[in-house]
Amino acid sequence: MITIAEKYKCNGCTACHNICPILSKKTYPQIQSLKAFAAINNDEKIRLQSTSGGVFSALAEYVLNQGGVVFGAGFDQNFVVRHMACENLQDLAGLRMSKYVQSDLGNTFNHVKKLLQEGRLVYFSGTPCQVAGLKSFLLRDYDNLITQDVICHGVPSPLVWAKYLAYKTNGIRPANVFFRDKTTGWRNSSFKIECNENTYQTKRLGDPFMKMFAFNKILRPSCHKCHFKGDGHVADITLADFWGKAMKQYAQQFDDNKGCSLVISRTQKGEKLITNLAKQKISYICVPAAKALKGNPMYFKSTFAFLRPKNLGKHLSTLPFEKFIKKYGKLI
């Protein structure tokens, strides 16, 4: 029988222990000055094609205009979520919008390192654990690297996603998938699959996959004890939804049901980028960070695990998928 060490060609040198952001127990300097902004992309079309206020696209456009490279999560031809490099505005559309599935990083970290060493400007966008992983992998800071993460609810299993999509489309390759389509408004955003001239569109929690995601049934087990909450965020910028009480109090002019970004900058690089984008690409209002984050508790804590079914993995491989969905994706 082949051992794990043989399978992964491990020679037991333990170098990976120094790279892994959890095993290395690396500590980062405490952040002295978090700055928070409510912000929207000035291009309404792009804002409506984005999950929140479209600040990711504004940052990415800035980097592309400087001759830089943007890394983010997109769909491959089979709708598997993967990190990919983008060097032009046309390809950027594929990175827009949250995909609520764990993204496969593939060879991204090596690619980023090579570009940084060549002196290219690089913008890496991902979940907090992916940004921490990249920083740990690089072993040093680079002035030409911009990092951005999100306030993360957790990422669902790619296997559940693959099975769900095949079940929903009868194995036919869809034309497009939107986890959060805003044609029905940001508050009532919908889940949409366009397939063979048929469109399946339903309110978010009316879809079994989105319900299993929102109710923490199919997240990776590690997401329930995430190491990258609060001061564990290490990106220059964090993006999320801006909403709730803080929206009413500080940013009412952006409260038009089209989506607004909460932007947290934790480095001078991050703050400078955001303020430089102002006027041309984004409109923003400075808001007190503590108040803005109070309405978004996932910044500080992991999603609770008690709703995660104990036999999920076993049932995923043993039950016919229709039965699996009936059991775990029951609609209210």
Ligand SMILES: Cc1cc2nc3c(=O)[nH]c(=O)nc-3n(C[C@H](O)[C@H](O)[C@H](O)COP(=O)(O)OP(=O)(O)OC[C@H]3O[C@@H](n4cnc5c(N)ncnc54)[C@H](O)[C@@H]3O)c2cc1C
């Ligand atoms: C898995 C996940 C969970 C989230 N949970 C919350 C939450 O609980 N509360 C909250 O306020 N905000 C959450 N967000 C963030 C929010 O949905 C928006 O992504 C964020 O506000 C940026 O929106 P935008 O309009 O600026 O740009 P958009 O165009 O919507 O953002 C696209 C960016 O998100 C990245 N991205 C998309 N999918 C993934 C993925 N699977 N893995 C890594 N990166 C990805 C892309 O690389 C791209 O850079 C989550 C995002 C993801 C991906």
